[in-house]
Amino acid sequence: MLKIREKLQQSEVWKSIFRHNYQDTNRNRALQIVDNVFLHLHPVRIQRHATNVGFTWGMGGITFLLFIILTITGVILMFYYRPASEYAYEDMKYLMNDVAFGPLIRNMHRWAAHAMVITVMLHMFRVFLTGSYKPPRQFNWVVGVLLLVLTLLLSFTGYLLPWDQLAIWAVTVGTNMARATPLLGHEGPFGAALGMRIDNDVRFVLLGGTQVGPPTLLRFYVGHCIFLPLIASIFMIVHFWRIRKDGGISGPTSTTKE
Amino acid sequence: MHNLWELISKPDNIPIVGLLFLVIGYTWWAFHKALKNDRQGYLDEARLNEKIQVWPNLVRVEFLAALFVMVILLFWSFLIDAPLEAAANPTLTPNPSKAPWYFLGLQEMLVYFDPWIAGVVMPSIIIVGLMAIPYIDVNEKGNGYYTFKERKFAIITYCVGFLILWVALIILGTFWRGPGWYFFFPWQEWDTHRVVALTNVDFTELFGIHTRFADNSLNPLAVAIGTIIILGYYSLAGLFWLKRKNTEILKKLGFAKYNITAFLFLTMAALPIKMFLRIGFNVKYILVTPWFNI
Numbered sequence: 001m002l003k004i005r006e007k008l009q010q011s012e013v014w015k016s017i018f019r020h021n022y023q024d025t026n027r028n029r030a031l032q033i034v035d036n037v038f039l040h041l042h043p044v045r046i047q048r049h050a051t052n053v054g055f056t057w058g059m060g061g062i063t064f065l066l067f068i069i070l071t072i073t074g075v076i077l078m079f080y081y082r083p084a085s086e087y088a089y090e091d092m093k094y095l096m097n098d099v100a101f102g103p104l105i106r107n108m109h110r111w112a113a114h115a116m117v118i119t120v121m122l123h124m125f126r127v128f129l130t131g132s133y134k135p136p137r138q139f140n141w142v143v144g145v146l147l148l149v150l151t152l153l154l155s156f157t158g159y160l161l162p163w164d165q166l167a168i169w170a171v172t173v174g175t176n177m178a179r180a181t182p183l184l185g186h187e188g189p190f191g192a193a194l195g196m197r198i199d200n201d202v203r204f205v206l207l208g209g210t211q212v213g214p215p216t217l218l219r220f221y222v223g224h225c226i227f228l229p230l231i232a233s234i235f236m237i238v239h240f241w242r243i244r245k246d247g248g249i250s251g252p253t254s255t256t257k258e
Numbered sequence: 259m260h261n262l263w264e265l266i267s268k269p270d271n272i273p274i275v276g277l278l279f280l281v282i283g284y285t286w287w288a289f290h291k292a293l294k295n296d297r298q299g300y301l302d303e304a305r306l307n308e309k310i311q312v313w314p315n316l317v318r319v320e321f322l323a324a325l326f327v328m329v330i331l332l333f334w335s336f337l338i339d340a341p342l343e344a345a346a347n348p349t350l351t352p353n354p355s356k357a358p359w360y361f362l363g364l365q366e367m368l369v370y371f372d373p374w375i376a377g378v379v380m381p382s383i384i385i386v387g388l389m390a391i392p393y394i395d396v397n398e399k400g401n402g403y404y405t406f407k408e409r410k411f412a413i414i415t416y417c418v419g420f421l422i423l424w425v426a427l428i429i430l431g432t433f434w435r436g437p438g439w440y441f442f443f444p445w446q447e448w449d450t451h452r453v454v455a456l457t458n459v460d461f462t463e464l465f466g467i468h469t470r471f472a473d474n475s476l477n478p479l480a481v482a483i484g485t486i487i488i489l490g491y492y493s494l495a496g497l498f499w500l501k502r503k504n505t506e507i508l509k510k511l512g513f514a515k516y517n518i519t520a521f522l523f524l525t526m527a528a529l530p531i532k533m534f535l536r537i538g539f540n541v542k543y544i545l546v547t548p549w550f551n552i
């Protein structure tokens with residue numbers, strides 16, 4: 001048995017996959033991080049307080065985890081959903097009643113989305129309270145604000161997709177405000193003077209019509225499934241990269257690093 | 259009581275109940291840590307500054323946190339179904355029509371301001387203002403640890419903005435707003451036919467100066483007074499600057515950053531002021547012009 005194991009571990013195939021053995025040495029602990037594409041987001045060593053949940057509340061990481069869960073469940077949902085007003089609601093009914101594990105996937109997607117909005121707000125709250133936006137992390141805070149906006153937009157565009165009463169009226173209330181945009185909305189200050197009408201103002205562009213209708217569904221769908229996740233992913237990459245470049249998690253003794 | 263239970267147990271409202279407890283818990287925890295640091299004269303964070311290996315120390319915490327979150331999410335998803343109401347019907351408006359919960363603070367603002375302010379200008383200022391924070395906060399203390407006494411102004415302002423003007427308004431919008439966006443206690447049955455006689459007045463009318471003449475044209479005096487009030491409000495910033503410009507903190511801020519800070523601060527304060535005027539005195543507008551009203 002041991003011999004087989006040894007042989008296996010000496011084989012070319014094994015060695016090409018696993019670059020180091022698993023003896024508990026500092027060198028191996030370091031290699032465990034740098035040799036792994038997913039873990040090498042981390043530094044090899046960090047200050048102890050940065051691993052303290054009492055300090056970070058873990059909220060940034062949990063936000064990211066929820067984003068991953070949302071991506072996976074979202075892709076599964078896409079197999080069952082057609083973004084056309086004749087089908088959308090029927091597809092939801094079918095998913096909730098006849099698809100194996102359909103409700104579970106949809107519920108996970110919905111509740112993770114709500115949870116992500118909450119965790120991102122709490123993450124921001126903790127970053128503020130620990131003063132972690134102060135130099136050299138100013139720009140990463142700005143990236144964070146963009147991520148917050150993207151999170152809200154993702155959630156809002158997703159809200160429309162079930163195409164039920166809750167969906168269209170919540171989105172109607174939300175987008176009605178755009179009528180009143182100064183200069184660009186037909187009911188906003190100076191809008192009419194600039195030639196804005198209900199069928200050419202900024203809300204019309206957003207909805208693809210004068211009210212929430214089939215073109216809105218398609219627009220929100222494409223935004224929700226492709227455009228916004230793509231942009232959010234790009235900003236998350238920047239966010240994580242900057243955390244490393246700014247000297248890791250902030251702390252009283254690690255702030256002077258440029 | 260029946261209504262209270264209905265509100266709390268509505269699937270989409272459960273996260274808001276969760277939010278309430280999380281926000282209270284974290285605020286308490288953060289202040290507990292901040293005051294402890296302030297009191298004891300050394301920082302807990304600074305004592306935990308030895309370098310440790312990420313594998314296994316951090317990876318273990320992350321793994322456990324991920325497990326914990328996924329277990330909660332799974333249970334939540336097994337137990338409670340996401341809502342699916344009747345098919346969309348553009349001709350049947352539900353009452354009340356509520357925006358998704360995270361926008362209810364903005365929807366509540368619609369009571370006090372016209373949509374161009376509540377729905378467009380304020381959100382834009384919130385976003386830009388948040389992005390500006392690192393550049394206008396010149397206090398270099400309190401970087402990377404919990405403290406209260408070293409940055410009182412920043413922390414109080416942020417807490418008022420986040421806890422009261424954002425979270426509390428969300429809770430209000432969810433549990434206290436019923437049909438017609440009227441105020442109901444959460445345990446009160448919603449009366450869909452309630453009509454409240456509107457006796458709103460404009461601010462100048464409190465002093466007997468009418469906004470409009472009998473022929474409905476604008477009263478120039480009211481417009482002038484309204485303009486003066488708005489401009490006067492924002493020029494409070496200038497007065498404060500003249501009085502205090504030699505203090506250390508304002509010198510460090512400099513003229514430009516001071517003005518941005520003051521503008522953002524006054525804009526944020528305008529919301530509770532307008533709420534107070536509206537709820538206390540039924541004031542609708544401070545300034546009425548042919549193009550926009552404030």
Ligand code: HEM
Nearest residue numbers: 056060061063064124132140141144145147148248249250
């Ligand atoms: C999709 C949204 C976001 C994700 C996935 C995310 C993720 C993370 C993660 C994993 C960290 C590491 C430390 C921690 O967990 O607290 C972090 C740190 C940080 N985040 Fe975010 N974040 C998001 C949104 C935001 C927002 C809204 C802000 C603020 C406006 C922000 C500002 C920061 C800053 C300044 C740091 C460095 C903190 C420090 O060094 O102590 N992030 N983020």
